[in-house]
Amino acid sequence: MNSVAEPDVRYFKHGTALHRVLQEAPYIPRCSDNKTATRTRPREYAVRYPYMQINRPGLVSWLIFDLDHANSMVWEDAGLPAPNLIVRNRVSGNSHLYYAITPVCTTEAARDKPIAFMKAVYAAFSIALRADPNFHSGPVAKTPGHPWWSTEELHNSVYELGALADYVDLAVAAPWAKRVKVDDIAHSRHCLLFEYLRHYAYAIVNRERQSGNYDSFVRWLDAKAHDLNRFTQQGFAQDLPVSSLRATIRSIARWTWSNYTGSGRCKRGIMQLDPDLPLPARQSLAAERTHSERQKSTADRIRAACRLLLQRGESLTQIAIGRIAGVTRQTVATYKTLVEQARQSLKTPGTQTAVAAPADVKFATHQVPAVGVAFLQLVPLVRIDGGGGQTAVVPESGQQAEDG
Template identity: 25%
Template sequence: MYNIQKVDLQNWQEIPILRQYVDDLPDKPYCSYIKNFCEIRAKKCAIERVYIQPNPPVRVNYIVIDIDHPNGIHAALYDADLPPPHLIIQNPENAHVHLVYKLKHPVYMWGKAKAKHIRYLARVEYGMVRKLGADASYGGNLMKNPLSDVWNTYTTTAPLEGYTLKYLAQFVNLDYLPSDQEAANDQGFGRNCTLFDQTRVHGYNESTASYDALVKLLTPIAENYNNQFDVPLFGNEVMHIVRSIARYCTRTDFTASHQRFSETQSIRSQRRWGDSTDTQKQALQMYAKGVKKTAI
């Protein structure tokens, strides 16, 4: 059994996890008094709003999961066989909740980011959503502000230092997780992976351009992909992705490293499938003679 305790928001500064949460917020987070609208405000003003942006665009400190049914607290603490969340923010009118899990080691989305870490984060989050019966379309842009008296906020026995992704992954059914190649288009951090993968190929094709030229070229492309999501990423998150791709493509060793990557992929493919050179030649000859691609 996990003990939970309702927070007295008049003295929230005395609650270690809430102090840590506020310290980790962006300096100027998106925030709002109502759904479907947001504005940027300084942190000291934003923490007075009803909804708030939980993570800075460059890193993820917290996994936030949205449960749109009245059994959310029981699901989080007993049914799902997951570690307890650090914070539970409940709507008193319908008992819907946001669950907040602090990460021991933040996952950097761009700059210091590594793609495998972002994909791992997306997969773990996906598995947690499935186990909790949570809203898979929740984008995590804005969450119920745990400091707002509109909500009931609870703390649990979760460790203040947070959970590692490796630890959380032990509780997730791996059969439910999408592979790294599958796009989790409208689900949590899967959008970041998908947007990066869709946009970067356009940058690779223009790798001789300058950094500024690439940013100018890739921005509308990334925005177009982003607008196809049910819940688009914030504009500053899109720009971080674009700038990350532009920085990589304008590195002096980009052509050489990209060539090495292609050669590595080719070697891996040959190890798995064998050398297909002769097969490719045969297919081209058949196509030249008018054989349909489906038949080939």
């Protein structure tokens, strides 16, 4: 099959995910018929090649996940939202999943926190999708729509990072980077590698016991160890030799596989699910509970923000509500029924309205039933500062669900 092919007509059709790929790509991206992508062409011509640079330098518009397994529907099994595009290898079944996100600037002038948040979301999704954690959205990926690949376009919506974060536990985004006292071991490459790699092993071992095997577990550790072995960039004279990597991997793999059962700090098993249930079933049930709890908490925060604004005599704008509730304007927009009920309370003083979760949440695995007023009495309360010396009482969020 010729590698240079006519571009898919959807690239030039407004409102499609492929059109967004074209519009957000660099003006002269890298492209080629292999992963090196050594050529550069105008983007209208680069889409004719099977591999191309998707994100612009310094701007991430797509989170792209490299699946080295044939289950391109793993996002559904893990209770994650639908990707915009699934670009699958017709022979091996391996694929790239494309998630369109509100662009995040990654230049030197960009703020650190949005970049760190994006990386945390990406790492957590990589674990849930069993994707390559070191792919980091390319920069070169399979070109959607090219005849070499089978391309499915599921939708053309753009995700907010906060919306994606609702589906994963960011605490597991980089567990291998926690609880490591780097200052105490910064002089030793072996100690640094051991500390980071063992925490990474703790994060994935239960998943590999359920859906993989010992060999796949070792392969994940091997890939991570080679990624961590960049000590020359940290001021050391040289990286660790391959023999040292192998010895550390073997030691960590054997002990973790035989002895590690999980951290007692994690609230696991809160749903008391039958351990004999298949992993996808437990993940789906856990996702259902997590989504329900988070939407209830968000609804109550928005209601408290509306109450505070009404007490001040201010307008119930999405920006004002979002600022007080600590959510984005887009999130407030999905709870438009709740805000309208608050407005109606102005016309009927003394009435107390119930809070309904949004009925038009797109691509959510489960919809959430109406949340009663009594919910505020069932959870711990915290205060949010609305400015001007006024506060509102809202439920404390953060209750974890069974994560399978």
